Amino acid sequence: MTQGAQDFPGSGAPAARARTLHVPQQPTAADVDRHEGVRGEHTHGERPAERRPVVQRASVRGQILDALRTALVAGELTPGEVYSAPALGERFGVSATPVREAMQQLALEGAVEVVPNRGFRVVVRDARELAELAEVRALIEVPVVLRLARVVPVERWAQLRPLAEATVRAAATGCRATYAESDRAFHRAVLALSGNAQLVRIADDLHRRAQWPLAGGRLGRLGHADLLADASEHTTLLDALVAGDLDVVRALVEEHFTGA
Structure with a gap:
């Protein structure tokens, strides 16, 4: 590990800490190099159809990215601390590249x-x-x-009920990362x-940024009770949307972001 960089996600028993991230077993650096086919070659007897370098590489990188995002939201990556790719790779059981x-x-x-x-x-x-993000x-x-x-029909709003209820169940776990998703x-x-894909992408990016921890590793205002309160606003908002009560909808969405 480069001097000054931190192990992930903190000191203590590495194996136990790594398990908390729920990262599947990853291929070794040798496995990645063998399947990437950098030189465009393959050994005799190897079936080319079995070699899927792009899918393999993207899968590893994507899983690591998801795990790092989860660790960030959960406060396991401390604001202000420096983490080296080799040290993180050891925790995940992969090379430093992904x-x-x-x-x-x-x-x-x-x-x-x-x-x-x-x-x-x-x-x-x-x-x-x-506050600026909110x-x-x-x-x-x-x-x-x-x-x-x-303009949206009542039945379309009703279709979102499972997602609203899922936020309540996630809040009940008390896990900030689970609730964030x-x-x-x-x-x-x-x-x-x-119907505006660009709007959805930009809003989701802002939302993700608003979920990161504050300075000193503090996780913002959302404790367990706050997670439950925030989730309940989703179901209450959906009830108002189904009922077509615009005054209540306006008050709820404004309050939702005021407390974000």
Whole structure:
């Protein structure tokens, strides 16, 4: 590990910490190199149809990216700390390459920043940034939801009931990362009714950023009780949308982002 970089996700028993991320067994660096076919060659007797380098590489990188995002939301990646790709790779049981690629994606999303010759530092965020994100999300999502409330048929809103109820179940677990995924899924489904894929993509990116921990590793306002309260707003909002009560819808969506 490069000096100054941190193991992941913290000190203690590495094996136990790694299991908490629920990352499937990954191929070794030798396995990846063998299947990538960098030189475009294969050994005699090997069936080319069995070699799927693009799928294999994308699968590893995608799983690592998902695991890192989960660790970030759960507070297992500490704001301000530097993590090296080789050290993270050891925890996941993969080479440093897919970890580095996943971290570079997180850098594009603004979650981490590159520290030359050391690794990646988790970005330090404060309450003001969280408030700014909530304001921007409200500017985008509130008018869209109010417009959709006037034109979307009742049966379409009713179809979102399972997603709203899923956020309640996720909140009941008390796991911030689990809730974060279900929370974004519900919001994506609501905005998808607009038919605007770019809107959904931008709003989801802002929503993901709003879920990252604050400076000092603090996870924002959402404790267990707050997760349950936030989730209940989804079901209450859906009830108002099904009922076509625009005044209640407006009050609920504005309050939802004020407390975000």
